[in-house]
Structure formats: structure tokens, C-alpha cells
Amino acid sequence: MCSQRKISNVQALEIDLTDDSGIRPKSTFDYMGRQAGGGQNLGYTRVDFKNYLRNKRQRDLAYGEAGSVLKYFEDQSCSNPSFTYSIQLDANEQMTNIFWADHRMQINYTLFGDVVTFDTTFSTNKEDRPFGVFSGFNHHRGLVVFGAALLYDETAESFKWLFQAFLQAHSQKMPITMFTDQDAAMVKAIPQVFPSTWYGLCCWYIMQNGITHLGNMMNDRSTFLKDFKTCMFHCEKELDFEMA
Template sequence: MRNQQSGSFANVGFIHKDLHNYIQAERKIEMKDGDTEYALAYLCAKADANPYFFYKYDKDQENRLGKLFWADSRSRLDYAAFGDVLVFDTTYKTNAYNKPFVIFIGVNNHFETTIFAYNLLVDETIATYTWVLQKLLETMDNKRPVSVLIDGDMAMSEAIQKVFPNAKHRLCNWHMHRNAKRNVQVDEFEGHFKHLMDLDANEVVFEEAWSKMVRKYGLQNNKWVSDTYNNKGMWAQSYLRGYFFAGMKSSQRCEGMHAFFNECLK
């Protein structure tokens, strides 16, 4: 073996990372223009074998695959039973084409993650997300979610308001907490803000506590704080009391699914 001839793996001159990079490069070389046809043929075969399997796609002006949506029979049955709360995260792009890969998920009666649908998108515009949500309705017999929880993507937020105007909209606590840390670099603010996010009190109590916090840290002119306050109805527990989110406050279940799919999407 090469490592025995060289004395050790360290002397081979071709380490594990080099092998990984080589394989990835070869995979990209192997990708032909026909890979889209192969993918669609696969989905078509699934639909032929199971009439309850659903997929839709569209093409751009150059006849290239633009958006791809699919849901299997189990996902459709789960959505019929548990689709009152819809959760998704739009930040996953670790596939070969660097396309946004969006998973619609929820939880079942055992509080276990269940997948409702999958989307491979061309971009992250309002028009694209509107198409995706419309396909979800088409797939799920026009059943609309009661509540929607997202990561804070503004294009998706606009699309939700357009397609699901009556759904209660919530922003992910984890993303809000991260943004607070990034935008307000003041000692102790991060923890104070998190406390107000989770404050299970009436709106009057929240307003008093918020004003006190802003004065304490001198944030009266901070744009992020002002903009965040204006959207309080989408993240403050005091303004979300009485709305059903199946016990969820963040989209981190999507992050867990992304880690799983990372092993498959090459």
C-alpha cells in the first residue's frame, strides 16, 4: 500500500481532504444537461406507481428547470392530520447547484417532526415563494395552515401574507435571538431581549418592560430595536398568547432535517 511504502499516511502526499475534493470535482464533471430529465423521470415513475404522489415543476425562458415541488403520500396524509402549523427555514443551499432547498415540516400528535413537502427553488423571491405556497395548497386539497413559523425571510413573509392571509405568522425565536446579538452589541441586552421574547404576560406589562429596557441600554435611536419593536406581534409571546403553534417557537427542527439531507444532496 502507498502509506506503507511512504512510511506513514502523513508522507503519502494525498490526504483524506484531497480525496474528498477530487470526488466532488468528479461528480460535477459527471453532471450533464440530462440530469434534470433524470430527476423528473424518477418523480414521474413515483407518481405512476402511487397516484397519491404529487410533484410540480416549471421551466425558465431558456427551458431550464426553475422550481421543483414534491410530496409523497405519507406527507400528504400527515398534512391532512397535522398541517395546522407549518414550519420552514429558507437558508439551506448545500446542494450541487447552490439552489435553496426548502422543507415544509410540522409535528405530529407525539410531537415528532413530520415532513409535508420538499422544494428545490431557483431563487428566493416573493414570486417564487408564492408559487411554492400555491403548490402546497394544490397538493393538500386547499387546506390552509392556522399558523406559520419561519426564519424571518422577508420575501417568504410577503408570500405568506398573500397566500395565507388568515394564518398567524410567527418569527423563529432562535433567529431573533441571534439577530439581537448581532445588531445590539451591548452587555446584558441579549439576555434581557430573550426574556421579553418569552414573557408570558399581557400586552400592558410587555410595553412597560420594553420601554424600561430601551431606556436602560440607551437604545432609543437604534434602528434594529425600533424595527423589531414594530414587528412585536410576530415574535413577542405577550402578543402571541392564545394562538396555536403546537408548542413550537423556532424553526430549528428544519435545521435538524437539513443536517440529515446534507448526507444525501450531493
């Protein structure tokens, strides 16, 4: 029963130590379950464990890093009035999602924002927050950045808020084409915020899907891989692609 579940002080200390050491939450929960002779003997569930970590990270952010982030944004806004940022708060007034774009990002998007790539990376910071980057290419095929974000999670609501903040920072200009991964929450959010934008998958994710489903047919010595790359990169028209 919910009223009987509790993380003890000793268990909390052990969770804090493993989290600070960079051990993944799933591995920590499984390890503690084996120590107790089974997860049912821990006295709390996996959901309780995740909630404890979430509250811990929110407290850490509120007491230290939140102030540092806001100070940085304020300094940037004072030195450059074009700098823009958005922060989403949860029901407990804790910072969750953060987006920012400086003047160079805004200029780049004005000039080269017809095609945008958006991707998130996991576990690159100690809070395990997804870090998202909006990027594209300039006229020299050099990489340019249009905006960046630290997210609390990868839900459709978080992505919807982020995409709206992105549009607000760039005068509501929508990209013509957007490439992302095949995250289900992202796929749900994109048409709600970018209804006129064509959405496609990055080549890297298509190749990863090929490796997952086709195995050895996708190795460098495979004639199939050569044909597959020809279809992807050398067929400009849909009919040519279907024929190939």
C-alpha cells in the same frame, strides 16, 4: 458596451473549474479580477459572470439531473398515486422550481398542519439551489415534514409559485400560523397566497437578531438574556409580554 463584453474560452474554463471545486462565485470573480489587474480589465461584468453560471447550471440540469428527477417522480407516482409534485419552467423550457410531497407528508399536514415552519438552506447542493422544507410537530412533539422544494432563487415570484404549489398538494388547506425567517421576498409572497394565515419569525432568527444588535447582552451569563427568554417562552398573553 454590451456588444464588447465577452467571456473567453480560457476564462470560461477557469470559471468552470472553480465552480466545480465549490468555490463561491463572489470569491471567484474577485480572484479573477485581481489576476487581470482589476475587474474593469476582465472584459465582462459581475452580471455576465452570474449569467454564465446560471446558464451552465441549467445546461447541467437539463442534460443529466432533470431526467433523473422526472424519473424519480414518475416512479413514486406509479408506486403511490397520492404522491404529488409540481415543476415550474422558465421561458427557455428549463426546469427552475420543483416541489413535491408524498402521502405521508399529506397525512401529516391534514393532522398537524395548523402550524407550519418554512425555511430554506443555501449551498447544500452543488448547484447552490435553495432547498426549502415545510415542517411542523406532531402530537408527540416529533418533527414532521409537509413538503419539500428545490428553488432556482429566492425571489417573491418563486416563493409565490411554491406556496401555491404547496396549497394545491394539500387540497387548498391554509395553515393557521406560519413561522419563517425575515426574508423580504418571502414576507411579500406570504400574504398574497396565505391571506388568512398569521405570520411570525422563528425563535432562532429572533435570537440571531438579538446577537447582531445587542452583542454581549445575549451571552449565556447575561441576566438580560434570561429575562429575554422569559418574555419569549413564558408569556402566553400579549399584555403579560409587554409588562415583562
